[in-house]
Amino acid sequence: MSTAARTIAPLPAAPARRPVSMAGLLARFAGAGLLVSVILAVLLAVLSRQAGTDQAEQAARQVTWLTAKGIVEPRLTPEVLAGDPAALEEFNAAMNAYVVQGSLVRVKLWDATGRVVYSNESRLIGETFPLGEEERQALTTGGTNSEISDLAKPENRYEAGFGALLEVYTGIAGPDGRPLLFEAYFLYDSVAEAGQAQWQTFAPAALGALLLLELVQIPFAWSLARRVQRQQQDAERLLRQAIDASDDERRRIAADLHDGVVQDLAGLTFALDAARLGTPDPARDRALLAEAATQLRRTTGEMRSLLVEIYPPDLATEGLGAALVELAGALERDGLRVDLDVDEADGLPLPASSVLFRAAQEILRNVVAHSRAREVSVAVRRAAGSATLVVDDDGRGFDEAELPERQRAGHVGLRSLGDLVRDSGGRLVVRSAPGQGTRVDVQVPA
Template structure:
């Protein structure tokens, strides 16, 4: 059986593994969120630049490629646009011709526009994508490494639709993702760590409870095994000292009558005594059968089972008063526990009490079923039940553990010369 420390250690290890997995997931999610925010921010910068700086300067001379107009446009771009992480800009027409670029070698070149670029141009919208540096139009950007392309549809002063393309360093996007991670990671990881630390005492408490329940189950199992052994020894002793002795005595009496040639009166006396002894033996065997194989409480009910026990006790000469009005419709488990309690109590009455009368009562009240067995016998010191070192009353101790396991209780009240009262109370649920 695992120790409490071992259970807590395993729980903590599992919690640490989950914590690390969640930390990695949070980190990845935060980084992706940061990259997404950075991409949106780049798109907003490109849109503001396109509307505020690019469009007002797109006159017919720039579109026609006039050298003086392009020189002035390039000066404005380098002064107002090419800053920070923005490293390249291009201006395209609908035919894929580069009208302007801060890289002069690209100006005038024609390169096919893909579907995303054409959509941004026609719909005058913003779009973005990671730059493919293997494309011919991007051959002069390879020294910058990974880039983020942002496309914005613009219109010239003449109304002609054009495409403004800006290239941002992807390192800035990654840095934005890391910044978001650094902002939220301490809070998230701190909360997870606090949760883990709070759970450790709860896990320790749960582990101690599990250990306690395991010990209780082991104790109940030992009591059940001991009770079973004691029950077998009791049945064997009753058979040997009771029915076997009776049958042996009947055999001797019949043999003596057969060999001695008695008269008719003596023969009738022997036969009558043998019949009486046989009936007593049959009654004792029936009582043992009830002990070995109790009646089916689910079918016959607790009242019938208690009546059978009472009849067996009455055959020993003890008067029994039976009140089982509260025994109807009890759950099988509840009825079984009350029957075992009655069985043990009546067995002690028959063997130890010298009682003349016993009263058996079953009542149901407030969700509890209660069995009471009250005799007028010689009684005993009830405090001896709780002292295992002393002999006797083992059956009552085992029964008390069994009922306690079902959230019930067994109460024994007795004193020398004052009779004995056994109360078993079991929940209905």
């Protein structure tokens, strides 16, 4: 009985993914590395300059303290504190000779009332200005402190021509023991230059190290980009194989249903309808029912075998051995003798069991479709770290040299199986010769 065959539409193609560009990956990596290097360089510059500036300010405080204790304090006399012109002129000469030089451009000496006892700017001598909290603290405790001068203050009006100044003050004692405040003004440009010098000292080594790190990372980035590209290519190849295999499987199942179960059931239906509509005949009807029961049992077996192929047993719970027994049962119902040796099949890891079961499905399908075999043996062997499926039939075999040509002609089952086994880390070996049957060995890691 013939019925119209249904065409199974192929699965929709997976959306094309943009291939990984190695140059793009490398450029992004190098750009990110360069950006990080620039950020680190800027951060290093800021920190180095700040460290240099801090060191310069610390040096200015030390110079001020040494000057105050070693030069100013020993030369203070009651006449200087009283404002005697001759004493002040002699004191001023000592300050100009030993203190006011280089970046130190202004000195002032204050008493506790805020009166300027001495300054190398003589117009300030005798004037009184309010002292700040930090200045009073240094005066009473003898400590040293520094700050950027506020040139807008009246006491600093004669320093405006110097530009930015670092103001350092420390407490000293007069000849009568009363507290005084010594103040030194340094050109801030010298402090900034010290910070710049600090940066310039470390900049070549730091930038060189960052550049070397970037250059060293580029080969690793190139290797990583190639690995990503290969992985993407492998994933796309596996996806194409999965889509092709699924499409082929759907077509094969449709053909099996159409040529087998559907034809048998259609013929049985017509026979039963004819008996129902015809003249009753008990003997004929009993024979027809017996034939219908036999046909239904055979069809049920075929459907069971088909279901095993569509949805294989749960290998994780039932094991590979039970799944192979199901496959063998389907072959025996088709009249093929199957010799099973699967005692070592159970207990395998699920990935290995899955690959071996799919391999057994494909190999036994080829046996039924092409080999014209009468007998086939299926065995599972285990060795240290591996498991091997061996399928050996007594069919007509084929010339192994013709295998590539058969694959080009559309027989891609073994090629797809080889890809599956290779991707699992195993190997597939096919041995055959015309008239001598075919043996297939599938070995996978276990």
